[in-house]
Amino acid sequence: MSDQQPATDNILELTDLSKRFGGLLAVDSVGLNIKRGEVFALIGPNGAGKTTLFNCVTGLYQPTSGKVMFDGKDITGSKPHQVARLGIARTFQNIRLFDYMSALDNVRVGHHVRMKAKMWDSLFKLPRERKEEAVITEKSMDLLRFVGIARQANKYARNLPYGQQRRLEIARALATQPKLLLLDEPAAGFTPQEKVELMQLVKKILARGITVFLIEHDMKVVMGISERIVVLDHGEKIAEGPPDEVRKDRRVIEAYLGKSA
Ligand SMILES: Nc1ncnc2c1ncn2[C@@H]1O[C@H](COP(=O)(O)OP(=O)(O)O)[C@@H](O)[C@H]1O
Ligand SMILES: [Mg+2]
Known part of the structure; x- marks a missing residue:
């Protein structure tokens, strides 16, 4: 099976993905595509829905609606062990x-x-x-x-x-x-030196042919290793693009500086 040509360039495709907790729409119709062999970052303020999105991808949560395609297969609603066996691995925000x-x-x-x-x-x-x-x-x-x-x-x-x-x-x-590795704030609590080492490690992981999907708060880390970034705020995707564009985006700056706060 692994010898066949991949059906799509995208290793992960999320379509209109939503997760509701009672009255809270933690992930709100998010769509994103991650290409094979890239480092893709998910950023956004605390409570934006980043970890919830990871949980929907890895089967810890059932999405309320929407679709998760991994490596050309629909894995929406699959159990964590099934997702792991198909080739998605993760680390947790809390070790x-x-x-x-x-x-x-x-x-x-x-x-x-x-x-x-x-x-x-x-x-x-x-x-x-x-x-x-x-x-x-x-x-x-x-x-x-x-x-x-x-x-x-x-x-x-x-x-x-x-x-x-x-x-x-x-x-x-x-x-x-795994073919896809999800890292949930891997540099949290790291010293500057540890952050540099983490970036080197991510590059080594990439060199093994593993795609990396990263949630990270440290902008230097995000900007240093990611090819593309999606920004979530209140569950919604508010920006997407290469680091240089995203860091200048007005909605992103507002989300981080808390315009409404
Ligand atoms: N199991 C859950 N039950 C109820 N609410 C949850 C649950 N998990 C997350 N939430 C809520 O969803 C929102 C997004 O949380 P989370 O995905 O952890 O944000 P982030 O990782 O971006 O900081 C928060 O308001 C959080 O309280
Ligand atoms: Mg989180």
Whole structure:
């Protein structure tokens, strides 16, 4: 299947996507297309609906209306595990790791989205399963190396410094072998140096052929790595374009400076 020509240049297409919570329209008829191989950023003030949009794409929330097309397939309303298996991985705004598992095991769990043998059936393993486990361990170590925290492999996730936990989350997401990686504020709480390193990491991820869909508040990070940006305000798309255009857009400036506040 992967040898076939892709049906479309767009890896993700959202059409009129809406999510309502009672009286609140958190995402309001948003349409956007993300091309294969680009870094696409979603920005907007707090509460704009960015994370909700990610949740609709990854199956954590059912959209109220609208369509989500991934890699030429309609995945609207699919469950998170189905979405993961199809090739979308994500990190969370609030880090979600298995605190009392080692960094290595956190990444191994990511691999199990794709493996036949269950990680937890460890007592009476068949040789084939044991071999599979060895391969997973090897690949997981490679990913820890890739994100730059291999020396922490055997430490509990909770004992890693904050910046390394963020990297570990990215490694775990990559372990599912995604085509599209969603990062929800990956640089939040980072030092300037950590932000530079994060941008380098995103470029390395891109070089692996993975498309990156990014929510980020830090404008330097957004402007530094994104080809295109969509701006949400009160659930609505208010601007779209390359960084240089978007930063000059009157509605964007107003949304950020809080004209109505
Ligand atoms: N599960 C939920 N139930 C009710 N309201 C929610 C839920 N998730 C998000 N919201 C609301 O939707 C709006 C958008 O939130 P969110 O998507 O987290 O914004 P952002 O990520 O842009 O800061 C907020 O007003 C938030 O309170
Ligand atoms: Mg958010």
